[in-house]
Amino acid sequence: MNLSFDINTHEGDKVIVSLSSSYPYLKDIFPAQSQEFELVEVSIIREKGNGPIKVEVFGRIADILVSIAEDNPTTILFYFCDIVEGIPHLRTGRDIPSHEYRNYLFRLLFQRYREKASEHWSDIEVILRSQEPLLEMYAHFLVRDRHLPLVELLRKEVQNNFETITSQK
Amino acid sequence: MEKTQNKIIIENPPKKVLDFVMKVQKEKEETRKHLLEKKEHTFSIQM
Numbered sequence: 001m002n003l004s005f006d007i008n009t010h011e012g013d014k015v016i017v018s019l020s021s022s023y024p025y026l027k028d029i030f031p032a033q034s035q036e037f038e039l040v041e042v043s044i045i046r047e048k049g050n051g052p053i054k055v056e057v058f059g060r061i062a063d064i065l066v067s068i069a070e071d072n073p074t075t076i077l078f079y080f081c082d083i084v085e086g087i088p089h090l091r092t093g094r095d096i097p098s099h100e101y102r103n104y105l106f107r108l109l110f111q112r113y114r115e116k117a118s119e120h121w122s123d124i125e126v127i128l129r130s131q132e133p134l135l136e137m138y139a140h141f142l143v144r145d146r147h148l149p150l151v152e153l154l155r156k157e158v159q160n161n162f163e164t165i166t167s168q169k
Numbered sequence: 170m171e172k173t174q175n176k177i178i179i180e181n182p183p184k185k186v187l188d189f190v191m192k193v194q195k196e197k198e199e200t201r202k203h204l205l206e207k208k209e210h211t212f213s214i215q216m
Contacts, residue, residue: 003210003211004204004207004210004211005210005211005212005213005214006213006214007211007213007214007216008211008214008215008216009215009216010215012214016204016205016207016210018204020200020202043201043204044195044201045204045205047205054216056216057216060214060216064214080193080197081196082194082197083194083200083202084194084197084201099185107201113184122175123175124175124176125175125176125177125178126176126177126178127174127176127177127178127179128178128182128186128187128190129179129180129181130181130182130187131181135187135190135191136185137193151177154177155177156177157173159179
C-alpha cells in the first residue's frame with residue numbers, strides 16, 4: 001500500500017496523511033507472519049497553518065483511515081510519534097515534547113476511529129521511557145482481534161530489547 | 170515492564186534500543202521532507 005492525501009480547511013490549514021507499507025524495520029520482527037498481515041505506516045504532517053488543527057480534521061482523518069483499513073483485511077496500521085518540529089497545543093501554556101503530544105492526539109484520533117469502525121480494533125501503545133525525554137518513544141499499532149497474537153510477538157521483542165531489529169546490519 | 174493489555178511500556182531501555190529509536194526518528198524526518206515536496210497526492214479533501 002502506498003498512498004497519500006491532503007486535507008485543506010477554509011481556515012488555511014493543510015495536513016498531509018500518508019499510508020505506506022515500505023517501512024522495513026518492524027516487518028523483520030515477524031518474518032514468518034508477513035503473508036498474513038500488511039504493516040502500514042501512517043504519517044501525519046502539518047504543511048500549512050499555525051494554530052491548533054480543528055478536531056473535525058482529526059475526525060476526518062480517522063474516518064478515512066477506517067475506510068482504507070477495513071477495505072484491506074490484512075492491514076495493521078502503525079503510527080510512530082516523531083519529534084520533528086513543535087506543534088501548537090490545544091491548551092496554551094503546556095510544555096511537553098512534540099512526540100508526547102502527538103501521542104495524546106493520536107489517542108484522540110483512535111477514539112473516533114473506533115466509533116466509526118465496523119470491526120473491533122485495538123490500539124496497542126508502545127512506550128519507551130528514558131531519563132532523556134527526547135529519547136523516549138511513542139508508537140501505536142491499530143490491530144483487529146485476529147492480529148492480536150502478533151502483538152504478543154511484539155511484546156516479546158520489546159522484552160528482548162529489540163534483539164531482532166538491532167542485530168540486523 | 171508494564172504488561173497491561175493495550176500498552177507495552179519499557180523503562181530505561183539499553184543504548185542499542187535508543188540508537189534504534191534515533192534511527193527511526195531520522196527516517197521520519199526524511200519521510201516528512203519527501204511528503205512536503207510531493208506535488209500531488211492520491212486524493213485531496215476540502216473542509
